[in-house]
Amino acid sequence: MAEDDRSPEDDFQELLRQLFGAGGSEFDPEQLSRLTGMNIDPAMMQTVFRQLQGAFSGPEEGISWDAAKRQALHIANQDGHGVTAGERTDLDQAFSLATLWLSEATSISDLAAPPAAITRGAWVEATLPVWQELAAPVATSIADAMTSALSEQAPDDMQSMIQGAGKLMRMVGGTLFASQLGQVVGNLSKEVVSGGDVGIPLMPDGEAVILPQNFADFGRDLEIPEDQLALFVATRELAHARLFRHARWLRLHVISQVTDFARGVHVDTDALEELAARFDPSEPEELRRAIESGALLPQRSEAQTAALTRLENLLATIEGWVDVVTEDALSRLPSAARISEVVRRRRAVGGPAERGLGSLVGLELRPRRMREAAAMWRAVTDAVGVSARDTLWDYPDLMPTSDDIDDPSTLVARLEARARGEEPVRDELDDALERLLSGEDDRSVDDADGADGDGGESPDERPV
Numbered sequence: 173m174a175e176d177d178r179s180p181e182d183d184f185q186e187l188l189r190q191l192f193g194a195g196g197s198e199f200d201p202e203q204l205s206r207l208t209g210m211n212i213d214p215a216m217m218q219t220v221f222r223q224l225q226g227a228f229s230g231p232e233e234g235i236s237w238d239a240a241k242r243q244a245l246h247i248a249n250q251d252g253h254g255v256t257a258g259e260r261t262d263l264d265q266a267f268s269l270a271t272l273w274l275s276e277a278t279s280i281s282d283l284a285a286p287p288a289a290i291t292r293g294a295w296v297e298a299t300l301p302v303w304q305e306l307a308a309p310v311a312t313s314i315a316d317a318m319t320s321a322l323s324e325q326a327p328d329d330m331q332s333m334i335q336g337a338g339k340l341m342r343m344v345g346g347t348l349f350a351s352q353l354g355q356v357v358g359n360l361s362k363e364v365v366s367g368g369d370v371g372i373p374l375m376p377d378g379e380a381v382i383l384p385q386n387f388a389d390f391g392r393d394l395e396i397p398e399d400q401l402a403l404f405v406a407t408r409e410l411a412h413a414r415l416f417r418h419a420r421w422l423r424l425h426v427i428s429q430v431t432d433f434a435r436g437v438h439v440d441t442d443a444l445e446e447l448a449a450r451f452d453p454s455e456p457e458e459l460r461r462a463i464e465s466g467a468l469l470p471q472r473s474e475a476q477t478a479a480l481t482r483l484e485n486l487l488a489t490i491e492g493w494v495d496v497v498t499e500d501a502l503s504r505l506p507s508a509a510r511i512s513e514v515v516r517r518r519r520a521v522g523g524p525a526e527r528g529l530g531s532l533v534g535l536e537l538r539p540r541r542m543r544e545a546a547a548m549w550r551a552v553t554d555a556v557g558v559s560a561r562d563t564l565w566d567y568p569d570l571m572p573t574s575d576d577i578d579d580p581s582t583l584v585a586r587l588e589a590r591a592r593g594e595e596p597v598r599d600e601l602d603d604a605l606e607r608l609l610s611g612e613d614d615r616s617v618d619d620a621d622g623a624d625g626d627g628g629e630s631p632d633e634r635p636v
Contacts, residue, residue, distance in 0.1 A: 237304050239347055240354035244300060247358025248292040252385060255289045259384040263289045266402040267380070270410050270501070277501035278411065279559045280418040287380035287410065292361040295383055299374040303357050305427065309434040311349040365390050366405055368412030368494075371487050371519070372430065373423045380413035382406065394514060396507050404502060404511045411497045415490065419565040422490070429486060433479040485541065485574040491519075492545025492577075493565075496553060516542065541577055548572060548580040556587045 267287040275282070290298070360370070366382045367375040375381060382405060391401045416423050495512070502508040519542070522530075552561045552572075564570045576583040 237300075237350050240304065240350040240357070241296075241300055243351050243354025244296045244358035244361065245293055247355060248296045248361040252292040252362075254291055255384050260289050262399070262402060263287075263382055263384065263387075263406065266399070266406040267410065269403055270407040273501040273504075274407060274410055274414070274497070277558065278414065278497045279562045280414045280565070283378050283380060283410065283413055283417060285378050287382070287406070287413075289384050290381045292383060292385065295364065295367075295381070296357060296361050298376065298379075298381075300357060302372070302374050302427070303353060306430050306434060307349070307353050309431060311353075362386065366409040366412075368409055371491060372426055373416045375413070377420075377423065378413060378417040380409045382409060394511075396511060396514075400505055400507045401511060403505060404498070404508060404515075407501050408494060408498045408515070411494045411501070412490075415493065415565065418562075421568050422565070425568060426483075426486060426490075429479065429483045433476060433483060481574075485545075485577065488541040488545040488577065489572055491542045492547075492549050495542065495546040496549040500553070500558075544577050548577050548583070551580040551584055552587065555584045556591050560587055560591060 271282055361383075363386065364370060364383060365386050367380055382402075387402070387405060391398060394401065495516075499508065499512065505511075549561065552564075564572060572580075572583055
């Protein structure tokens, strides 16, 4: 075919061959210019094709999170600045005093690693692995749904070609989601004040951090002395980090509950098909907006609602303990009550990045029952003291339940009885556990088998 006889459709097919070819060659600008005959923006198509070529160079299975990291770091570093010597000195002093006062408010030991002041970019680097773990089930669901919708909508004579495009659709969906996650995490890096600010264990075990740039933004209009605000934030951050370092099981417990919720997230196929039907290649932002707004996520199922309730109770239990310990440690701080109320309201309202994460993953990481949980921990502390209270974090089965948050009296009575050396009231579970440990259940099974077998002794004939 002569060069002049080539149609825009021929040029488009040639570009597709370049895209799916192994060479990964650059696109010919002249070919791209011919796409104007198809009402396609050549500059936009060049960008899209380059992104798709990058996707095909990624792993065979799973999702490449490089796009999320690049996007998050780009946003975090846009107007971020380093930590000055003065900021580091001020926060070191706040952490030192917070460590001393916390020792009077909790029996949980100090951290092994010194707390630190870090930049927004450093926060992204440290926390992104956890964000990826939380978001991976939803990203996989979106990628699978795009592949399934493409297969269901295609005619039978195109199914063989659709199978070959399955990998493309998975990568497009996964890459779009990863990029959007990067935008959410990047925006969140401009809001969080400390490592435990979001409420889940994002930082590595035993690490406590404050972001000085965000701390300055947080306190700018509060009219609270900066040294008092720094001491409050440092105390709360250390209490949060100490708890997760002491209760090693707690980190996995929280992450597992979040991922259990996320695995139940499924894409609304009707919304996806409607989007595909009106999708305009010249308006790729529509797909990005659909993912960002949560329009592809249907209403929560009953199982998800139950999982969310369990997670909210768990986060409230953690935050309630941190609240009480922080309040006791800072009893000598004049502005402590005022700062505490500001922090509670900030968590209750949430910021734009936190709301963005809710629409992206379908989950709002907010302990709705924090006040009730704090009241429970206060009742426990007043009744049995700090040491007995903190032992409730030693094992998962000792941790207070949602019923204890509703009515702490039973928990308080049990702890008071233990403090007096009294045996707790036994229940059916205790009896069953004792039989299991003593082997009585096994002997009962053996006796039953012997009674049923030929020539076995009757129960009356067996020796006692």
